[in-house]
Amino acid sequence: MIIVPIKENEPIDKALKKFKKKFERTGVVRELRRRQSFEKPSVERRQEIIHARYLEELRRDGTL
Secondary structure, rough: OOOOOOOOOOOHHHHHHHHHHHHHOOHHHHHHHHHOOOOOOOHHHHHHHHHHHHHHHHHHHHHH
């Protein structure tokens, strides 16, 4: 459960912004989207390898 302490006379917009930020940090939405579509382990691994190659290329070029 997310608890957002609200100060006296604090605008509701500011409290809502704090709530959204805390909710985003929990990663609930990210996890939900990840679970919505199943990806085979072999495909997942292939994507990791492609991403690692991309990062290595950036490091080699001095961009990262």
